[in-house]
Amino acid sequence: MSKRVLLGAALSASQCEGAYLEDGKGLSICDTVPSKNRDFNKLYGAPTHDFHYPTHTAVDFYHQYLDDIKYMKDCGIDCLRFSIAWSRIFSTDNMNQPNKKGIDFYTKVIDALIESGIEPIVTISHLEVPYYLVSEYGGWENKEMIQHYIAYSKYLINHFKGKVKYWITFNEINMAMHFPGVLGVRIDTSTNIEKTKLQSVHNILVANARTIKYAKEVDPNCQIGAMIAYSPIYPYTCDPEDIYKAMSVERETLFISDVLVRGKYPSYLLPKIKELNIDINEDESNDLHNVVDFLALSYYSSNAISVKEADEQSSGNLFGGIKNPYVSATEWGWQIDPKGFRYSLNVLYDRYQLPLMIVENGIGAIDKLENEQVNDDYRIKFLSEHIEQMNYAIADGVDILAYTMWSFLDQVSASSGQMSKRYGLVYCDVDDEGKGTFKRYPKKSFYWYQNYLKNRK
Ligand code: BG6
Numbered sequence: 138m139s140k141r142v143l144l145g146a147a148l149s150a151s152q153c154e155g156a157y158l159e160d161g162k163g164l165s166i167c168d169t170v171p172s173k174n175r176d177f178n179k180l181y182g183a184p185t186h187d188f189h190y191p192t193h194t195a196v197d198f199y200h201q202y203l204d205d206i207k208y209m210k211d212c213g214i215d216c217l218r219f220s221i222a223w224s225r226i227f228s229t230d231n232m233n234q235p236n237k238k239g240i241d242f243y244t245k246v247i248d249a250l251i252e253s254g255i256e257p258i259v260t261i262s263h264l265e266v267p268y269y270l271v272s273e274y275g276g277w278e279n280k281e282m283i284q285h286y287i288a289y290s291k292y293l294i295n296h297f298k299g300k301v302k303y304w305i306t307f308n309e310i311n312m313a314m315h316f317p318g319v320l321g322v323r324i325d326t327s328t329n330i331e332k333t334k335l336q337s338v339h340n341i342l343v344a345n346a347r348t349i350k351y352a353k354e355v356d357p358n359c360q361i362g363a364m365i366a367y368s369p370i371y372p373y374t375c376d377p378e379d380i381y382k383a384m385s386v387e388r389e390t391l392f393i394s395d396v397l398v399r400g401k402y403p404s405y406l407l408p409k410i411k412e413l414n415i416d417i418n419e420d421e422s423n424d425l426h427n428v429v430d431f432l433a434l435s436y437y438s439s440n441a442i443s444v445k446e447a448d449e450q451s452s453g454n455l456f457g458g459i460k461n462p463y464v465s466a467t468e469w470g471w472q473i474d475p476k477g478f479r480y481s482l483n484v485l486y487d488r489y490q491l492p493l494m495i496v497e498n499g500i501g502a503i504d505k506l507e508n509e510q511v512n513d514d515y516r517i518k519f520l521s522e523h524i525e526q527m528n529y530a531i532a533d534g535v536d537i538l539a540y541t542m543w544s545f546l547d548q549v550s551a552s553s554g555q556m557s558k559r560y561g562l563v564y565c566d567v568d569d570e571g572k573g574t575f576k577r578y579p580k581k582s583f584y585w586y587q588n589y590l591k592n593r594k
Contacts, residue, residue, distance in 0.1 A: 142527075142537050143256060144590060145216035146209070146545035146562060147497055149308070151192045151265040153548045154222065156199035160238035163228030164268040166321055167192050172554040172569065177318035179325055180271060189570055191549040191556065196565040197575045198546065199242065204577070206249045208563055209545060212583055213590040216256040218496045218541040219246070220263035220308065223289055230269050232288035240296060247300055258496070258539065259301050260364070261290050261348070263308035264551055266321030276323035277313070277337035280416075286344040291351055298356045303539070305433050305496065306345040309366040310397075311390040313338050315456050319551065332413040342396050343421045350427040360538075362494055363397050364433035365390055369481045373443035373459050383442050391488075398489045400426040431538050432489060435497030436523075439464070439477035467500055469558065475522035482530035482537070492536045498523050499543035501550060501558040504580065511564045511580035520582065524589070542586070546577070562586055 151167045158164070169181040171188035184190050198205055209217060225239035250257045266276070274281050290306065313320045314334055320341075327333040345363050352361045370387045372379035388405060395403040401422070402410060410417065440458035449460035452470035460466070464474045478498070485493055500519040504511045520542055531537055547561035556567050562583040567573040 142531070143215040143258075143539035144593070145214040145218065145255070145258070145539065145541040146212075146586075147218040147541040147543050148198065148220075148545055148548065149260070149263040149265070149551075150220045150222035150225070151195070151263070151549075152551060153196050153198040153219075153544075153546055155193060155195040155197045157190075157193040159199065160242065161225075161228055161236040162222065162239060163224040165192075165222065165224040165265045166268055166271050167265055167319070167551075168224075169268060170554065175552075175554055177316050179318070180323060191554045191569075191571060194567070194571045195549050196546055196556075196567055201575070201577070202246050203249060205546060205563075206246075206253055206255070208577065208579065208583075209250075209255055210253040212545075212562065212579075212587045214255060214545070214586075215590075216258050216303075216539055216541060217250055217545065218258040218260065218305070218539075220260035220265065221293060222265050223262055224265065224267040226292065227267060227285070227289055230267075230273065230285070232285060235292055240292075244296075247297060251300065256303065257301050258303040258305065258494075258541065259293070259297070260305040260308050260496075261293060262286070262306070264312075264319045271321050271323055275326065276321040277340050278322065278327070278333050280340055282321070283340055283344045283347070287347055287351070290344075290348040294348070294352050294355055294359075298359075302359055303494075304352060304359060304361040305494075306348050306361065306363045307341060308364050309435060310338060310341055310345075310363060310393050311365050313341065314389050316552075329413070332415070335409065335413055336415050338393060339415055339417060339421075342393070343424060345397065345429075346400075346424045346427040349429065350424065353427070360430040362429045362431040362433045364435065364496060365394050365397075367434040367436055367481055367485065369439045369477050369484065370458070371439060371441045371461065373441045373445075373447070373461075376444070378444045379442065382444050386442055394432055394485070394489070396425060397429045398432060398491055400428045429491070431492040431494050432485060433494040433496045434481075434485065435543070436478050436481055436495060437498065438466075438472040439474040439481075440472065468503060469501055469553075471501070473500070473519060475519075475526045478523050479526040479530045479533070482527065482535045483533055486530075486535040492538045494538045495527065495540045497543040498540070499560045501560050503557055504547075504559045504564060506564055506566065506578060509578055511578060513580045513582045516562075516580070516582040517585045520586065521589070
């Protein structure tokens with residue numbers, strides 16, 4: 138292997154920071170979603186005392202970041218992929234008034250990472266759209282959102298020029314097609330949900346492309362990408378109907394990466410754009426030609442799909458499918474498929490011939506803290522098998538820039554709101570009600586990763 142892949146870990150602002158209204162931060166949509174009976178397609182009102190909202194305290198990274206970065210240094214990670222909370226920077230819809238305390242916090246985080254020899258990989262928007270943009274503007278279906286996002290991304294790019302080399306404009310854009318609410322795509326007031334979703338994705342893609350254009354002008358040395366959640370869709374049988382269905386479902390993700398990488402909509406999407414009368418003007422089409430330097434992706438599981446009904450279903454971060462008898466699954470029914478990881482990396486690299494950055498890969502599990510230790514052998518198995526398959530993919534010729542496992546710390550689960558669905562290398566003592574000491578305990582997987590990083594060739 139000639140080129141060294143950056144190996145690290147990931148976090149996301151709303152899932153780890155807490156301090157949800159501290160130092161001038163505004164409300165974000167995820168701050169309004171309670172821990173129980175979560176419905177991402179509904180716009181909740183402002184938080185009330187009747188519910189627990191897991192992002193309000195999360196795992197307190199906002200106050201403990203310096204100690205957490207010490208753990209990162211001790212672990213030996215090359216890079217940290219994390220996100221900036223948009224609502225901490227622009228807490229009101231005044232695009233000329235960034236929150237100084239918000240930017241100061243991220244400056245301190247980035248400086249501490251750099252001093253610790255850890256490369257920051259920064260996601261600009263990760264499931265954390267300011268609440269006012271959804272309640273007042275209706276979210277991403279409204280083109281006003283593009284301007285707001287660009288004011289925000291430009292501000293970050295200017296501010297961190299020379300410090301941040303790797304940017305990711307958006308987390309998992311294809312989530313808009315499956316869990317639109319988490320991305321700030323409002324469907325509860327929509328009269329045509331398919332149109333709302335596709336128009337919103339288009340507006341996000343325009344915001345992405347214009348940010349890339351700007352970043353390249355201001356800081357030609359930066360590398361900027363955008364992200365999809367990737368889960369290969371296997372046809373459940375060799376019935377041609379199943380094969381075709383699998384291809385069609387996969388295209389619901391690939392049309393987005395096609396635009397990100399190729400700068401235009403693929404031919405298979407054009408009939409849908411016409412049918413739904415999606416508003417795409419000439420300037421926007423031209424701007425889409427500003428393409429990513431790398432494609433970022435998450436990989437948690439594979440899915441199997443059929444045109445026929447099945448007895449047993451599987452789950453996943455995007456959607457579920459039919460339970461695949463050849464692979465195991467997590468306690469939440471996400472199918473564990475390391476070989477599918479090698480397969481996915483090959484599929485995406487064959488399609489795009491562009492470096493890939495794997496920015497999430499991990500297992501959500503119920504961990505037990507006993508005598509201040511967590512023996513998470515299942516996590517070690519998951520990570521070691523996936524890293525092994527990634528190494529095979531590299532030997533297959535796939536160009537990989539970085540791999541950041543999910544996640545460095547335990548964090549609030551994005552889908553379930555649980556703390557008990559843990560992904561971290563470091564246990565955080567917080568429960569599903571937000572109670573606990575908030576103390577950190579490196580798990581067995583932390584020491585396994587530390588050893589792997591130290592001894593890699
Ligand atoms: C990804 C998201 O889809 O899946 C993360 O980008 C999320 O934010 C991760 O945490 C795991 O999903 P969950 O719902 O188990 O937290």
